[in-house]
Ligand SMILES: Nc1ncnc2c1ncn2[C@@H]1O[C@H](COP(=O)(O)OP(=O)(O)O)[C@@H](O)[C@H]1O
């Protein structure tokens with residue numbers, strides 16, 4: 001994936017003359033030491049990260065860890081004290097007034113926790129606000145507003161006022177407004193944090209659904225680790241202005257790397273976080289006869305595939321051994337094919353795999369086209385749920 005946004009050695013010290021603090025930080029001092037010695041508050045301490053195009057990149061951390069400061073530095077609502085922020089390779093920190101205005105209007109949109117809707121403007125007027133700033137004509141911006149309102153499920157609400165909407169609906173307006181300008185980077189700062197749990201879950205699902213078609217690059221800020229796991233392509237975890245851990249949700253749960261991060265991972269439901277692909281044993285089918293192939297399973301049996309890689313039947317261990325002994329692996333022996341096997345998709349969770357499991361039946365893991373890519377034995381499912389990596393070296397991209 002190409003990189004859309006890159007943060008390099010970013011520092012933010014809340015002071016007009018941050019140099020003494022920056023020197024301390026460069027020498028390895030922590031936020032608390034800098035505060036004690038200089039009285040200056042450190043917002044960011046040497047943060048570097050890379051956001052791939054099309055990712056939902058989660059920035060997670062406790063309150064005060066610097067998440068909003070990072071978000072605000074990226075569109076320069078906060079002025080970075082040192083470091084670079086590259087948007088498609090161009091340094092935002094070095095951008096002049098005009099370029100900055102352009103970036104804020106067209107390239108990066110913000111969605112805030114508290115909606116920030118204008119109370120005496122209608123939903124449609126709020127939605128088209130950014131377009132108005134861009135100088136888009138009234139008809140064109142109304143058309144666009146209606147378009148994005150219908151994307152977020154608010155068609156026909158355009159003429160209502162914010163106070164007539166529920167919290168969830170207001171946040172949808174916030175999202176619609178961010179989408180209206182067609183910026184390819186969205187920064188969502190605790191955008192769902194103020195919502196009731198049910199509405200919040202609904203908005204998370206909605207965002208995932210929208211993102212499948214929108215394919216924006218989203219920097220999503222949250223203090224909720226579950227939300228980070230659910231939405232994130234990657235997660236960056238912050239503490240005291242520093243980035244302390246970065247990786248895929250799965251890799252962070254498996255290897256937190258510190259007690260601070262481990263504390264977040266303790267309550268995680270691993271059966272939903274890890275999928276069949278992650279826990280499966282990849283297959284290496286060997287030719288059988290008559291265009292068929294055999295993929296062995298861990299119990300000594302095998303799955304029989306047609307020439308398209310689709311499973312057509314299963315052989316138990318005894319039958320397979322018998323066929324081998326009598327060299328009967330040709331078409332003749334295939335009369336003994338059992339049909340009883342279970343199929344799960346690579347993207348199915350281990351919870352789904354556990355539910356699909358049937359004693360004595362091999363489990364086939366198939367790709368989007370239904371082709372066999374692996375097998376999944378019960379002990380692998382369990383090991384995966386308990387988060388003992390089933391394949392020490394494989395399948396996991398930190
Ligand atoms: N404008 C400001 N002036 C001084 N200190 C600030 C300012 N904004 C944020 N901070 C401080 O910077 C640190 C990070 O804050 P923030 O980025 O808002 O954290 P988060 O969003 O993770 O809760 C905190 O210690 C906070 O008090």
Ligand SMILES: [Mg+2]
Pocket residue numbers: 067068069190
């Ligand atoms: Mg914040």
